[in-house]
Amino acid sequence: MNESTGTPTGLGSVAAVRLVAGRELRTRLRSKAYLIITAVLVVIVVALVLVAKLVSGSHSVLKVGVLPDAAPVARSLQAAGVALGEELDVVRVTGPDEARRELDAGTLDAVVVAMRGTTLGVLVTQTLDPKLRVVLVATASQSVLNDQIRTLGGDPEAVHARVAAAGIEVNSLEPAPAFDPQRLAVGFIAGILVYLALMLTGQLIAQGVVEEKSSRVVELLLSTIRPWQLLAGKVVGIGLVGLLQVVLVGVAGLVAGQLTGVLTIPWAVVGGALGWLVLWFVLGFTMYALVFAGLGALVSRQEEVGGVVTPATALLVIGYVIGVSVLPSDPENQLVAVLSLLPVFSPTLMPIRLAMGEVPVWQIATALVLAVVTIPLLVAITARMYRNAVIRSGSRVRLREAIRAG
Amino acid sequence: MAANLAFEGLVKSYGPTVALTDLSFEVRPGEVFGFVGSNGAGKTTAMRIALGVLEPDSGRVCWGGDPITFETRRRIGYMPEERGLYPKMRVGEQLAYLARLHGLPERDARAAVTRWTERLGIAERVGDEVQKLSLGNQQRVQLAAALVHDPAVLVLDEPFSGLDPIAVDVMSAVLREQAATGVPVLFSSHQLDLVERLCDRVGVVSSGRLVALGAVDELRGAGPRQLVVRPGGTADRVAQIPGCRLVAQDGDQLVVELADEADDQEVLRAALAGGPVHEFRPRRPSLVELYRHVVSAAPPGSTAESGEPEPPARATDGRGAAS
Numbered sequence: 001m002n003e004s005t006g007t008p009t010g011l012g013s014v015a016a017v018r019l020v021a022g023r024e025l026r027t028r029l030r031s032k033a034y035l036i037i038t039a040v041l042v043v044i045v046v047a048l049v050l051v052a053k054l055v056s057g058s059h060s061v062l063k064v065g066v067l068p069d070a071a072p073v074a075r076s077l078q079a080a081g082v083a084l085g086e087e088l089d090v091v092r093v094t095g096p097d098e099a100r101r102e103l104d105a106g107t108l109d110a111v112v113v114a115m116r117g118t119t120l121g122v123l124v125t126q127t128l129d130p131k132l133r134v135v136l137v138a139t140a141s142q143s144v145l146n147d148q149i150r151t152l153g154g155d156p157e158a159v160h161a162r163v164a165a166a167g168i169e170v171n172s173l174e175p176a177p178a179f180d181p182q183r184l185a186v187g188f189i190a191g192i193l194v195y196l197a198l199m200l201t202g203q204l205i206a207q208g209v210v211e212e213k214s215s216r217v218v219e220l221l222l223s224t225i226r227p228w229q230l231l232a233g234k235v236v237g238i239g240l241v242g243l244l245q246v247v248l249v250g251v252a253g254l255v256a257g258q259l260t261g262v263l264t265i266p267w268a269v270v271g272g273a274l275g276w277l278v279l280w281f282v283l284g285f286t287m288y289a290l291v292f293a294g295l296g297a298l299v300s301r302q303e304e305v306g307g308v309v310t311p312a313t314a315l316l317v318i319g320y321v322i323g324v325s326v327l328p329s330d331p332e333n334q335l336v337a338v339l340s341l342l343p344v345f346s347p348t349l350m351p352i353r354l355a356m357g358e359v360p361v362w363q364i365a366t367a368l369v370l371a372v373v374t375i376p377l378l379v380a381i382t383a384r385m386y387r388n389a390v391i392r393s394g395s396r397v398r399l400r401e402a403i404r405a406g
Numbered sequence: 407m408a409a410n411l412a413f414e415g416l417v418k419s420y421g422p423t424v425a426l427t428d429l430s431f432e433v434r435p436g437e438v439f440g441f442v443g444s445n446g447a448g449k450t451t452a453m454r455i456a457l458g459v460l461e462p463d464s465g466r467v468c469w470g471g472d473p474i475t476f477e478t479r480r481r482i483g484y485m486p487e488e489r490g491l492y493p494k495m496r497v498g499e500q501l502a503y504l505a506r507l508h509g510l511p512e513r514d515a516r517a518a519v520t521r522w523t524e525r526l527g528i529a530e531r532v533g534d535e536v537q538k539l540s541l542g543n544q545q546r547v548q549l550a551a552a553l554v555h556d557p558a559v560l561v562l563d564e565p566f567s568g569l570d571p572i573a574v575d576v577m578s579a580v581l582r583e584q585a586a587t588g589v590p591v592l593f594s595s596h597q598l599d600l601v602e603r604l605c606d607r608v609g610v611v612s613s614g615r616l617v618a619l620g621a622v623d624e625l626r627g628a629g630p631r632q633l634v635v636r637p638g639g640t641a642d643r644v645a646q647i648p649g650c651r652l653v654a655q656d657g658d659q660l661v662v663e664l665a666d667e668a669d670d671q672e673v674l675r676a677a678l679a680g681g682p683v684h685e686f687r688p689r690r691p692s693l694v695e696l697y698r699h700v701v702s703a704a705p706p707g708s709t710a711e712s713g714e715p716e717p718p719a720r721a722t723d724g725r726g727a728a729s
Binding site: 216222391 | 491492494506507508
């Protein structure tokens with residue numbers, strides 16, 4: 001029987017962890033549930049971007065045609081647009097027929113016919129866009145004002161130059177940094193993503209632990225490798241699976257946002273948000289995965305998993321809900337700032353804060369240090385729970401027994 | 407390779423329940439050793455300790471004279487009482503994975519999977535998920551899992567439970583083959599006829615204590631002498647011989663037990679005196695009787711039902727790969 005199959009060599013810890021992680025990776029990546037969830041998340045994120053594009057994109061540029069008779073006001077039209085912060089596209093139209101055609105086709109929002117006396121004639125299909133109305137009223141007033149200046153013997157150009165130079169200086173007592181709505185959106189999506197990823201991978205971990213326990217394969221595994229190696233392999237393998245999901249969905253959303261022009265914030269900011277997202281996923285996952293694994297080891301049946309991991313999922317949900325409900329309206333909220341430093345909430349809150357705006361360096365550093373310090377503590381506790389509880393099948397093992405025994 | 411597996415003074419209790427009390431025995435190289443005892447007697451506890459799944463309170467398990475370490479443990483082939491395989495993993499991948507966890511390089515692992523699945527008649531099923539196999543075939547996969555890393559020691563907890571007669575033959579042949587290469591083979595079983603046929607030596611454990619140990623023949627010969635007699639006439643005379651006691655009567659067949667000083671020829675003469683004798687032969691107790699004898703004679707102490715933290719019900723997870 002022993003016709004040399006090669007002498008089994010010692011299996012180092014790294015090799016053992018890698019083997020276990022490799023199995024997790026292969027099994028999960030092949031699972032239909034994982035592939036479907038990832039695909040759905042990618043589709044949802046891209047769809048969100050496209051919806052944003054449709055909602056904001058249709059009227060972002062106002063197109064105005066100018067007939068030859070109205071040519072003199074074209075310049076002030078342009079200037080009024082700039083002054084009022086509307087993006088105007090002013091095109092010349094040769095005659096009424098072309099004007100009608102363009103309006104019917106929807107390529108023009110309005111056509112300026114001519115300035116007669118104090119009235120600016122405007123042609124539209126049905127109603128005038130309210131933003132465009134403001135611009136056109138300003139243009140008409142400007143034109144009347146120019147005539148008055150000339151009548152008084154003044155030079156409209158010189159007057160305008162002086163007027164343009166006028167301005168105000170604002171000094172706020174409490175300077176509030178401006179929050180870009182796009183950054184709020186990125187933060188919001190980052191929050192959802194990190195929350196979903198932590199929740200899904202946490203459940204995978206707990207279910208994986210219980211699968212081994214309920215199928216009793218764990219006894220066979222623990223006769224070859226140490227409990228911590230099995231635990232570490234599981235956490236690393238499923239962590240990589242979750243990380244892949246976060247990166248895929250995050251990149252899909254950001255690329256779609258940039259390509260459609262919905263996101264106009266620089267790539268560096270976007271890349272930074274993604275980088276923080278990944279870092280906080282890794283830290284958050286490590287912490288939560290250990291807790292999920294330790295709790296999962298207490299029970300023997302899949303039906304009991306949901307109940308036993310409730311404390312961990314509750315903390316995740318609380319962090320996420322606080323993040324997405326408070327931060328978009330009040331990114332500077334003090335309570336949230338404090339909570340985001342605590343390892344329990346930092347994985348869900350920090351990515352949102354970091355994507356939405358400026359977080360003081362000392363806060364980032366504190367949150368990172370606290371999370372990194374917490375991990376070895378959790379390793380010690382959860383590895384102990386896991387080791388003590390994982391071969392005790394049958395009824396649920398009490399938390400206190402699992403931590404104390406051994 | 408020629409090293410024995412020795413259990414030395416194992417003591418283990420779970421809280422107030424004593425599972426093992428100073429359990430000692432050895433399984434010699436090339437020997438098939440049958441581990442017999444009622445449910446909860448301590449067999450599984452002893453095996454789990456050998457595999458490092460449990461820690462003993464005191465005592466140790468040695469292989470070739472040295473305590474089993476984490477590294478040498480990988481040379482043991484183990485079949486846990488609670489069958490355990492990933493239900494949704496394919497047979498071939500699963501076996502290769504377990505072989506690699508035992509330290510086999512990938513190529514050797516794959517070769518061993520092919521060899522053992524062919525040997526155990528499950529070669530066509532390597533691509534199937536374990537949960538799709540019949541219980542008997544899952545059991546064969548479980549045996550393959552114990553053998554796939556070419557172990558130097560075999561520890562099998564109830565390997566025959568749930569097997570059909572053909573699979574029992576295959577399993578028996580494999581165990582004998584393994585022993586023939588010098589591997590100490592330890593297995594537990596409730597099927598005493600099988601143990602009797604297959605084992606070189608037997609250990610009977612009761613309430614965490616070893617109550618009988620020896621070769622099957624030796625044990626069977628150890629009890630009082632018994633005779634089977636079928637006299638044509640009356641049995642009265644036989645029963646009157648000094649040192650001779652009637653222990654059973656089945657129709658006209660008698661089983662008598664002889665004290666050391668009694669003479670079996672005198673029994674024959676007494677039987678012939680009543681008429682023709684149709685049957686007269688020495689009788690040796692079967693392992694079953696022997697087992698009943700030693701187990702019932704064992705000191706009462708911890709009850710036989712306690713001892714191991716048996717999971718209350720297996721039915722809760724019917725989908726599992728367990729038998």
